[in-house]
Amino acid sequence: MRIFFQVVLAIAFSIVLAASPRAADLGELINGLAGKDYKETEAQIGAIAATGDSAAVPVLEALQAGKVYFRKSDGIVFIAEKNGKNFKLTDPLTGAFVEELGKRAVKKVRVNNRLRRAVRGALGGLTMMSPDPGIRRAAAAATFLGADPDSIELIDTAIAQESDPSIAMLLRQARAAAVLNFDRPEAEHIEAIAVIRERGDRDALALLIPRTEIEGSVGMAAAEAVSRINSRLSVWNGAQNVWYGISLGSVLLLAAIGLAITFGVMGVINMAHGEMVMLGAYTTFVVQELIRNHAPWMFDSSLFIAIPLAFLVAGGVGIAIERGIIRFLYGRPLETLLATWGISLVLQQTVRTIFGPTNKQVGTPSWMSGSFEIGLLQITYNRLAIVIFALIVFFLLMVVLKRTPFGLKMRAVTQNRPMASAMGIRTPWVDALTFGLGSGVAGMAGVALSQIDNVSPNLGQSYIIDSFMVVVFGGVGNLWGTLVGAFTLGIANKFLEPYAGAVLAKIFVLVFIILFIQKRPRGLFALRGRAVES
Amino acid sequence: MLFTRSAARTALAAAAISIPLTTGAIAQGDTIKVGILHSLSGTMAISETTLKDVMLMLIDEQNKKGGLLGKQLEAVVVDPASDWPLFAEKARELISQDEVASVFGAWTSVSRKSVLPVFEELNGLLFYPVQYEGEESQRNIFYTGAAPNQQAIPAVDYLIDAEGVERWVLAGTDYVYPRTTNKILEAYLKGKGVADEDILINYTPFGHSDWQTIVADVKAFGSAGKKTAVVSTINGDANVPFYKELANQGVDAADIPVVAFSVGEEELAGIDTEPLVGHLAAWNYFQSVDTDDNADFIDTWQGFIGDDERVTNDPMEAHYIGFNMWVKAVEKAGTTDPDAVIDAIIGISVPNLTGGLSSMMPNHHITKPVLIGEIQDDGQFEVVWETPGLVVGDEWSDFLPDSKDLIADWRAPMSCGNFNTATGKCGGKGS
Numbered sequence: 001m002r003i004f005f006q007v008v009l010a011i012a013f014s015i016v017l018a019a020s021p022r023a024a025d026l027g028e029l030i031n032g033l034a035g036k037d038y039k040e041t042e043a044q045i046g047a048i049a050a051t052g053d054s055a056a057v058p059v060l061e062a063l064q065a066g067k068v069y070f071r072k073s074d075g076i077v078f079i080a081e082k083n084g085k086n087f088k089l090t091d092p093l094t095g096a097f098v099e100e101l102g103k104r105a106v107k108k109v110r111v112n113n114r115l116r117r118a119v120r121g122a123l124g125g126l127t128m129m130s131p132d133p134g135i136r137r138a139a140a141a142a143t144f145l146g147a148d149p150d151s152i153e154l155i156d157t158a159i160a161q162e163s164d165p166s167i168a169m170l171l172r173q174a175r176a177a178a179v180l181n182f183d184r185p186e187a188e189h190i191e192a193i194a195v196i197r198e199r200g201d202r203d204a205l206a207l208l209i210p211r212t213e214i215e216g217s218v219g220m221a222a223a224e225a226v227s228r229i230n231s232r233l234s235v236w237n238g239a240q241n242v243w244y245g246i247s248l249g250s251v252l253l254l255a256a257i258g259l260a261i262t263f264g265v266m267g268v269i270n271m272a273h274g275e276m277v278m279l280g281a282y283t284t285f286v287v288q289e290l291i292r293n294h295a296p297w298m299f300d301s302s303l304f305i306a307i308p309l310a311f312l313v314a315g316g317v318g319i320a321i322e323r324g325i326i327r328f329l330y331g332r333p334l335e336t337l338l339a340t341w342g343i344s345l346v347l348q349q350t351v352r353t354i355f356g357p358t359n360k361q362v363g364t365p366s367w368m369s370g371s372f373e374i375g376l377l378q379i380t381y382n383r384l385a386i387v388i389f390a391l392i393v394f395f396l397l398m399v400v401l402k403r404t405p406f407g408l409k410m411r412a413v414t415q416n417r418p419m420a421s422a423m424g425i426r427t428p429w430v431d432a433l434t435f436g437l438g439s440g441v442a443g444m445a446g447v448a449l450s451q452i453d454n455v456s457p458n459l460g461q462s463y464i465i466d467s468f469m470v471v472v473f474g475g476v477g478n479l480w481g482t483l484v485g486a487f488t489l490g491i492a493n494k495f496l497e498p499y500a501g502a503v504l505a506k507i508f509v510l511v512f513i514i515l516f517i518q519k520r521p522r523g524l525f526a527l528r529g530r531a532v533e534s
Numbered sequence: 535m536l537f538t539r540s541a542a543r544t545a546l547a548a549a550a551i552s553i554p555l556t557t558g559a560i561a562q563g564d565t566i567k568v569g570i571l572h573s574l575s576g577t578m579a580i581s582e583t584t585l586k587d588v589m590l591m592l593i594d595e596q597n598k599k600g601g602l603l604g605k606q607l608e609a610v611v612v613d614p615a616s617d618w619p620l621f622a623e624k625a626r627e628l629i630s631q632d633e634v635a636s637v638f639g640a641w642t643s644v645s646r647k648s649v650l651p652v653f654e655e656l657n658g659l660l661f662y663p664v665q666y667e668g669e670e671s672q673r674n675i676f677y678t679g680a681a682p683n684q685q686a687i688p689a690v691d692y693l694i695d696a697e698g699v700e701r702w703v704l705a706g707t708d709y710v711y712p713r714t715t716n717k718i719l720e721a722y723l724k725g726k727g728v729a730d731e732d733i734l735i736n737y738t739p740f741g742h743s744d745w746q747t748i749v750a751d752v753k754a755f756g757s758a759g760k761k762t763a764v765v766s767t768i769n770g771d772a773n774v775p776f777y778k779e780l781a782n783q784g785v786d787a788a789d790i791p792v793v794a795f796s797v798g799e800e801e802l803a804g805i806d807t808e809p810l811v812g813h814l815a816a817w818n819y820f821q822s823v824d825t826d827d828n829a830d831f832i833d834t835w836q837g838f839i840g841d842d843e844r845v846t847n848d849p850m851e852a853h854y855i856g857f858n859m860w861v862k863a864v865e866k867a868g869t870t871d872p873d874a875v876i877d878a879i880i881g882i883s884v885p886n887l888t889g890g891l892s893s894m895m896p897n898h899h900i901t902k903p904v905l906i907g908e909i910q911d912d913g914q915f916e917v918v919w920e921t922p923g924l925v926v927g928d929e930w931s932d933f934l935p936d937s938k939d940l941i942a943d944w945r946a947p948m949s950c951g952n953f954n955t956a957t958g959k960c961g962g963k964g965s
Contacts, residue, residue: 038918066811066910112908112918113697113812116788145789202757210759237754244746251744357575358583359771361804364778371782380782383746452778453743454771458576462741497747502738503708 026053030092031077033063033109034070041109042118049122057126059092064119068092069106080106121146128158133167140170144203147174149182173199177207190221197225200232201376236376241494247383249490250390251452253483254445255463256470257394260482262438263471265414266431268326269337272344273467274460276439279317280310280446281455282351285360300365306447314443315436317347322435327428344460352457362450386448393444394483400437401479410434473513475523485524489513565608566601566870568593569628571639571649571660576616577741577770581849582641584800585663586611588850589638591838592857602861603868610634616740616770618648625649629658635870636661636860638853642769643667643711650675659872661860663852665795665817667714668929671942671951673876677899678856679849680818681927682718686765688904689793689816690719692919693763694726697791700760701732703752706767708737715767715795721933732760742772745779753783756790766794773801777810787812787908799845802913810909817848818888818902820915825889845913855892855900858884880945890924897942897951899927 029048033041045063048056062068062079069080069087078089078098087106089098111119124142127135136158143151155175162168176192193211196204208229211222259273284306291302298305321343329336364382371380401407412420413430421427446459453459474485489509496505520526570589572582593607601607610632614621621640628634629652636659640646643666653660653674665680693699704719706712716735723733734755736748756762768776773794780792793814799821802810821832831854836842863879864870883893892900901924907915930940930952939956943949950960 108916110916110918113788113791116812120788202753206757206759208759240750241747244750247746248744352575358579359774359804363806369782371784378750378783380746380779382782452775454580454741454774456579456771462743494747498751501736502742502744502748 026051026056027093030056030059031070031075033068033077034075035107038110038112038115041111042115045115045118045122049125052126054126054130055093057123058095060119060123060126062092063109063111064116064123066108066111068109070109071101072105072107077109078106121148125151125154128154128171129161133164136162136164137167137170140167140174144170144174144177147177147181147207149178152178152182180207180211186216186218189218193218193221193225197228200229202233205229205233233376239377241498242491243377243379245491245494246487247387247490248494249487250383250387251449252466252470252490253394253486254386254390254448255442256467256474256486257397257479257482258438258440258442258445259467260438260471260474260476260479261397261410261441262435264476264478265410265434266330267333268330268435269333269340270326270435270438271337271340271464272321272347272460273439273442274462274464275344275347276314276318276442276460277446277449277463278351278455278457278460279314279347280443281362281450281453281459282355282360282446283310283313283443284447284450285355285362285455288363299363300367302363303365303368303447303451307444310443310447311440312443314446315440318439318442319432319436321439322432326435327431344464348457348460355457357457360455362455364451368451382451386452389448393441394479397441398479406430406433469510469513471523472517473523475525478523478525481523481525565606566603567608567610567632567634569625569632569634569637569639570609570611571614571621571625571628571637572641573616573645574611574613577772578616578641580771580774580804581769581796581800584844584847585639585641585849585853587839588835588846588853589857591835592854594838595834596857596861602864603870614645618642618644621645622648622652625652625658625660626656629653629656634658635864636872636875638663638856640664641849642709643714644709646675647710657872659860659875661853661856663849663856665848667711667718668931669714669934669937671897671899671929671944673898673944673949673951674872675898676856676859676879676894677927677929678852678859680902680904681899681929682715682931683928684818684902684904684925685795685816686715686719687722688921688925689795689814689906690722690765692816692906693765693791693793696919697763698761699763699791700728701755701758701762702728702734703755703762703764704733704735704767705748705752705764706735706737707742707769707772708739709769711769712737712767718931718933719765721931725933738768738772740770740772743775745776746783749776749779749783749785752790753785762790764790764792766792767796768794769796773797774805777802777805777813780813781806781809787814793906798847798849799913799915800847802909803845805913807909807913808911811911813909814906814918815909815915816904816906817915818904819848819851819886820905820907820917821846822907822910822914822916823888823905825887827885827889828887831887851887855884855886859892859894859900876944877946892924895926896945897927897929898944899929901926 029044029051032044036044048060059068059079067079067081068077070077077092079092080087080089083100086100086102088100090096091098120142124139124146127139128143130136143155152175155171155178159168159171162171172195176195179188179192193208196207205226208222208226212219212226214222255277258276259270262268262270284303287306287309288302291298325339325343326336329339368382368385371378401411409425409430412425413427417427470482470485470489473489475481493505493509496508500508570586572586573579574583574586590609593609596602597606610628612624612628614624625637628637638661640649640660640662641664646662649660650672658674660675661678662675663678665685668681702723704716706716720733752764791812791814793816795816797815798817832846835846836844859879859882862882862884863875867874867878879894880896881894883891886892888903890903892902894900903924904921905917906919907917910916929942930937932938939954940952941955942951943953953960
């Protein structure tokens with residue numbers, strides 16, 4: 001791998017400074033990609049890159065994407081786009097459309113991971129001085145990973161021409177990586193180690209750790225750099241764990257907050273709460289199916305449409321349950337528990353009958369895929385969206401509770417039901433609407449959870465225990481308690497997970513809650529007041 | 535009052551019990567029943583539902599050819615719902631109540647271990663189509679899926695030779711198959727000189743959905759300057775959020791490849807595989823294999839199920855092979871009696887779908903080729919390496935001290951699943 005790379009870039013350098021490349025040779029080399037095994041294809045890629053001709057870039061990029069095919073009849077290589085059952089063939093050098101053939105008439109030029117790495121390195125060498133800064137940045141990153149000594153002179157040329165300081169820094173790091181692989185005097189190695197140490201991330205570690213074994217001052221410099229990077233990383237790792245804890249906490253918060261309201265206001269143990277979440281997730285699926293079939297261009301906003309619908313669906317089912325079954329069982333917690341457990345089974349089976357027992361595919365809008373980095377902290381967009389959503393829902397609920405007439409009635413009924421009734425509040429309706437609100441919020445949680453978990457009739461079962469855990473720990477009926485409880489449990493779980501594994505971490509958290517409840521039976525933030533005691 | 539009530543109840547009960555017996559007697563003469571024991575709901579439904587469908591297709595095709603021994607085949611489908619004790623109950627129901635001639639089913643090793651005592655007690659036949667951890671050979675079970683030497687070991691060899699991997703993450707679901715497979719792989723890797731600190735082992739529960747920490751740990755483990763790979767024995771729908779998290783955190787297959795043993799075309803059917811291109815799976819069959827037999831099979835399957843987009847996968851091919859072997863054995867023995875079939879089936883060869891022949895060996899395992907494939911952006915796999923010939927299934931791993939002396943041979947006179955060649959006695963280790 002390294003040897004072919006040396007050949008590639010040595011020739012690339014010389015040709016870049018010498019006469020212009022000849023297109024005919026390049027065409028022959030490209031046609032040489034047809035019908036070979038992996039080793040020969042790798043060598044062929046090397047030869048193509050060695051021409052230093054940037055006209056080779058499209059075919060190399062197509063190779064990385066698996067879009068290079070050759071015609072079985074004469075072995076000519078093309079870039080192919082799939083068009084139904086046929087392939088649209090275009091000329092690899094000019095991009096002109098040639099013809100359309102059926103899939104039996106062409107064969108793919110196969111690539112595997114090793115070849116993709118080779119192409120990545122080749123592309124890095126060829127595009128280092130492209131006019132587009134984005135391409136130059138990617139080329140610098142690829143060359144850093146390739147770390148080939150013979151690219152040093154090419155990189156030097158690129159640095160001299162580079163106007164963007166951040167890309168120039170990347171190029172210097174790439175140069176340092178290459179220097180470390182080259183037999184140069186120690187001082188240059190130590191200087192290179194210093195440059196890489198400044199980069200200070202995991203890729204830098206990957207380069208430096210093997211070099212701590214070297215005897216002498218180079219080894220010592222590498223060891224010192226490694227320990228510095230490690231201490232920097234451990235700080236970022238702590239931050240990363242906090243972030244994971246926050247995202248897990250936001251999931252717990254979403255699932256539990258509806259339960260905090262129904263449990264808190266009415267003292268009803270609702271075992272069907274998980275199924276409200278599940279109904280919200282299925283609402284998302286239905287909305288997406290409708291959009292997929294009738295208005296595919298609206299897919300990216302499908303979640304925004306699904307959220308109010310999920311609220312209405314789950315809330316409606318919640319009100320129906322309350323009016324139909326639970327209102328006859330007030331004051332009888334065991335019967336309510338059993339009745340709601342039965343309702344949860346009925347709901348699961350209904351969904352299973354309508355939609356089938358297998359998982360449903362809920363797609364992620366494009367703005368929620370991928371991730372970005374702050375320093376060394378990597379934040380995925382879907383989790384970030386869920387955290388923001390959870391906080392918005394929480395604050396909306398606070399507003400409803402504290403600032404609306406309905407919220408006032410709800411709080412009155414929670415604190416002292418007989419007095420509230422004596423004041424003219426229609427407690428049965430408040431109960432029904434509260435149950436509807438709690439279930440509706442669970443439905444909205446289902447929309448968010450459909451993005452990170454599988455949508456199946458059993459979805460609710462995975463969240464019911466966690467919801468009760470959060471509500472019991474945080475304090476019944478108190479929204480702030482639920483918030484603090486959810487995030488505390490989330491962060492605690494995520495800090496335990498690297499040491500104890502996923503299963504044991506969960507067990508430790510449960511044991512901790514059991515012990516905590518012994519000391520404070522009412523949870524973290526208990527509601528106070530004489531009436532509450534009853 | 536009480537006397538007449540209890541008498542009425544007894545009469546009712548007697549009537550209820552006798553009805554299935556009488557109807558059973560009538561039906562018995564007309565059809566041969568085949569039991570299908572796959573989860574149609576729960577966490578494993580994503581993988582097992584399609585196996586139930588392919589069995590229905592195979593039975594349908596056999597009936598079109600005239601059935602078996604002059605009788606039509608009748609499928610009896612039950613749903614054990616990814617609940618391991620329920621697997622045992624349903625197996626008992628199939629054998630003693632429905633009186634099936636043979637059962638095709640199970641996926642997870644825990645489900646197989648749960649039904650094993652039932653098949654032994656009632657002398658039924660089970661054809662088990664899924665890759666598993668070995669360390670077992672039972673008289674009543676035929677293992678048409680891969681043993682570790684037909685999947686796990688060649689995959690690790692490929693990673694060492696073709697990708698130069700030196701650091702290993704063994705990630706699995708927490709039950710017997712990943713635990714035993716990882717034991718074997720750990721012993722194998724250490725035998726090849728891999729150091730303790732270059733192996734990271736991690737287990738998660740079924741249905742685990744929060745992979746953030748684990749994927750971050752994989753990235754951290756992979757940044758020690760040595761080429762790192764993940765060997766995944768994660769089972770069921772936990773794979774979907776796992777691959778999504780890999781894609782979201784930008785784990786590129788060219789840097790840290792993931793090779794999975796329980797992820798096939800069916801599990802990828804619901805995910806956008808564009809960010810996963812280059813990650814690997816090791817099986818004995820891929821839908822993309824270009825042979826006439828495979829093209830016919832795919833056409834028949836897509837016609838039967840009425841959907842051009844439905845995929846085929848390795849366990850489906852294993853059922854194809856197992857079912858054809860069973861049919862041939864019954865024709866050879868002239869009866870569906872389990873003992874006769876067990877004797878007749880050894881040595882039977884049927885074509886597989888990748889252009890070769892598959893034979894039932896005396897240890898109740900079959901011969902299979904090993905294929906390593908890379909995920910493509912359409913959810914299919916492209917074969918990047920294959921064994922030159924067929925590999926015989928070796929259920930007693932040569933890399934574990936407990937089992938390297940054991941062999942299984944169900945032909946008379948040995949008739950033993952765990953014969954210890956060192957001591958010369960049957961029953962060298964627990965089954």
